[in-house]
Amino acid sequence: MIQSVDRSLQILELLKEKPGGMGITELANKLDVAKSTIHRLVSTLESHQYIQRSADQTSYRLGLKFIEMYHVVVDELNILEVARNVLEELSERTSKIAHLVMIEVDHQVIYLDKVETQSTIRIYSRTGRKAPLHCTGVGKAILAYSSDKQLNDFLSTKELFKLTDRTITDATEFQNELEKVRQNGFAIxxxxxxxxxxxxxxxxxxxxxxxxxxxxxTGTVPQMSEERLAEYLPILKQAGKEISRRLGYKGSR
Structure with a gap:
């Protein structure tokens, strides 16, 4: 490990946690390093625009270089590449069809990827096809964590139409269903x-x-019994956490 690089990265981490900025003395105390050393490291980081001084010149905060780097990283991030091997492992470990979907502006989900097993079951989904939010597990999983405005927009513009005898068509019942999703961390x-x-x-x-x-x-009802769901859920949740981590998510929801 190169000490100067390690300390520089520690400075950036500290400044990330304190958007208002930190001075030389505070940084030196936090890292238990001489102020002269911190000053040299800070000067180098500042010259490359990774940090910048406050208006009163007494403290430092993260610089504009991170905006440039952020756009490069996000632009290069391909959800299909990020998620594909996780989906494959998920399907292999559960012997079930695995799907990756994205929400569309027209309040539907679109299937981005699908990993099939040797199963002979045939279902509606295929890559590029769309499906409603209110009667799909993936749709409910997304809606449950949407903002109040997004949910209200959905409920005010989309009909909860019936596709089967088990489709939820009552708005109050549907909102209760989403609350269960938030509590449990998954949708059915x-x-x-x-x-x-x-x-x-x-x-x-x-x-x-x-x-x-x-x-x-996804599977048939006999394949997805309560006992099986209890077995599959930890595997599914771990897969979701891994893809979220790869997308840069740092939270714990």
Whole structure:
């Protein structure tokens, strides 16, 4: 480990945690390093625009270089590449069909990726196809973590139409369902979209903490019994956490 690089990175981490800025003395005390050493490191970081001085010249904060780097990282981040091997492992460990979806501006989900098993079941989903939010596990997983405005917009503009006898069509009941999703950390489509098909889903959080994506596993009702769900849920939740981590999510929801 190169000590000067390590200390420079520690300075950046400290400044990240204190947006208002920190002075040389405070940084030196935090890192238990001589002020002269901190001053040299800070001067180097400042010259490369990784940090900048406050208006009164008494403290330092993160610099504009991070905005430039942020856009490069986000622009290069491909959700399909990030999630693919996690989906493959999820499908292999559960022997179920695994899906990755994204919410669309028209209040639907679009299937971005699908990993199939040797199962002979045939279901509605295919890459590029869209599905409603209110009767799919992935849709409910995303909606449960949307803002109040987004949820109100959805409920005021979209009909909770019936696809099967188990589809939730009452707005109050649906909001109660979303509250259960938030409490449990996962959503279930219990034959609400297709008869005989059950799926469980979890949200995927991006670097901003937004649930723009979701993943799920799907099977027939006998294949997705309560005993099986208890077995699959930890695997599914871990997969969701891993994809969220790869997208830069730092929270704990």
């Amino acid at each position: 489509d219990d034959e609400e979209h297709e008869e005989g098909i059950r799926c469980i889903a979890v949200p995927i959080f991006d670097h901003l903490g937004s649930a723009t994506y979701a993943i799920s596993i």
